[in-house]
Amino acid sequence: MMRCALVVNPHSGRRRGDEVAAAAHTRLTAAGAEVVVVRGADTSGARAHLETVIAGGLDAVVVVGGDGALHAVLDLVVRHDLLLGLLPAGTGNDTARSTGIPVGDATAAVDIVLAGHERRLDVARTGEGVHVMTVVASGFDSKVNERANAMRWPRGNMRYNLAIVAELRAFSPLPFSITLDDRVIEREAMLVAVGNGPSFGGGLRICEGAAMDDGLLDVCIINPVSKAKLLRVFPRLYRGTHVSLPEFERHRVRSVTLSSPGIVAYGDGERLGALPVSAEVVPGAVRLLSPVPSP
Ligand SMILES: Nc1ncnc2c1ncn2[C@@H]1O[C@H](COP(=O)(O)OP(=O)(O)OP(=O)(O)O)[C@@H](O)[C@H]1O
The missing domain is CATH 3.40.50.10330 (Probable inorganic polyphosphate/atp-NAD kinase; domain 1)
Structure with a gap:
């Protein structure tokens, strides 16, 4: 039993x-x-x-x-x-x-x-030992979260909508230093998301194409884009078709470290804390009861 x-x-x-x-x-x-x-x-x-x-x-x-x-x-x-x-x-x-x-x-x-039916899935483990199933995100997204969490009113989704509008007005690209396995790249970026899975925030397919059982993390970078274009292409996140935009950049890695001064990271929608944050993939660590078993 x-x-x-x-x-x-x-x-x-x-x-x-x-x-x-x-x-x-x-x-x-x-x-x-x-x-x-x-x-x-x-x-x-x-x-x-x-x-x-x-x-x-x-x-x-x-x-x-x-x-x-x-x-x-x-x-x-x-x-x-x-x-x-x-x-x-x-x-x-x-x-x-x-x-x-x-x-x-x-x-x-x-x-x-x-x-x-048991299906083995990877998990992302941060340097602090926190396990993340979906996405670790920092940049525009974490700034919106920080702003929404500091607001007392209104409640629910409307708070996020107001936070997005307010943050969009103030936002400019952030200087990131990103360690991809053992290679360091520097980027001004809107957002850097590390996907074990493809989506966060309720179906925003930011890391479209990330497989949860490939033994890799997808580091997805949104390079600088004008506010007008950001608003225009935002709906494409729900379909994952933003990955064909020239500002979208992806690296598949086993481990990653994100740094940017004064920026925090969220994982699975929960606050992880200030950058730098590192994460590594732990292949097959999760035994999910799934509609389809592992092959
Ligand atoms: N077992 C638990 N008991 C009490 N509180 C919890 C428990 N697990 C999580 N929480 C708190 O409840 C909050 C909301 O949880 P959860 O993310 O499951 O719901 P949600 O926000 O409606 O869904 P989603 O994250 O899928 O958007 C979490 O941020 C966490 O602080």
Whole structure:
């Protein structure tokens, strides 16, 4: 019998987490799984609770939430080599989007967990030991995040929209120093994103073409572009067709270090801290319960 921890983030996706978790609990139990619900007031509470459950013996961690909820427990899942299930309940859900796990159909997502197909995926590990499943991003994107996080009003997506408009007005290209494996390049850039997976921010395919099982990270650089052009081509991010623009530059590496004075990085939408940030790929570190097994 499978013993699994159902890690519920009650804050995910406007509180959809509890709803999805209740339905999943019923379905997993009916299928014969032993389910332990893990909840915490915040990420550290959830992690502490999960650690005690892991100590008691566990086969799988099933995360109910978005990329932030997965990010919070990813290092524990990897360290203990546990199976990972994902029941999307966030607003972005980029890991789910990139791996074919249905967003908005909780029953279908639970069935993928129950089917038990294991797919090995890479993970990006920062120099600080933080594990990132989707994208590490810095530059325009992290400036927008910093600005939005400092705003008290309004709430939700509108705060981001206002932060984007305000940041766009003030923004100019940033001086980056980027170490690609053992080669250093210098660039003035709008944004540098390091993709284990292709998308962040809810389907923005910034690192289009990044495969999560190729043993490599995609370092995607948006070189300087006028504000007018940035606004014009922004929608192409949702289709990933920006990669054909002359300002788009990509390098595939095993390790990378990003530096730019006064700039911070975000990973899986969570604040990682001030640059420099380094990341290396850990091939096949994640055992995702996936619609398709590893070949
Ligand atoms: N298990 C947890 N318990 C409590 N709080 C958590 C837990 N996991 C994450 N959090 C906090 O909740 C926030 C939101 O989580 P999450 O990212 O899952 O939802 P979302 O923002 O709606 O989705 P997405 O990241 O996919 O856009 C995170 O930034 C984190 O601070």
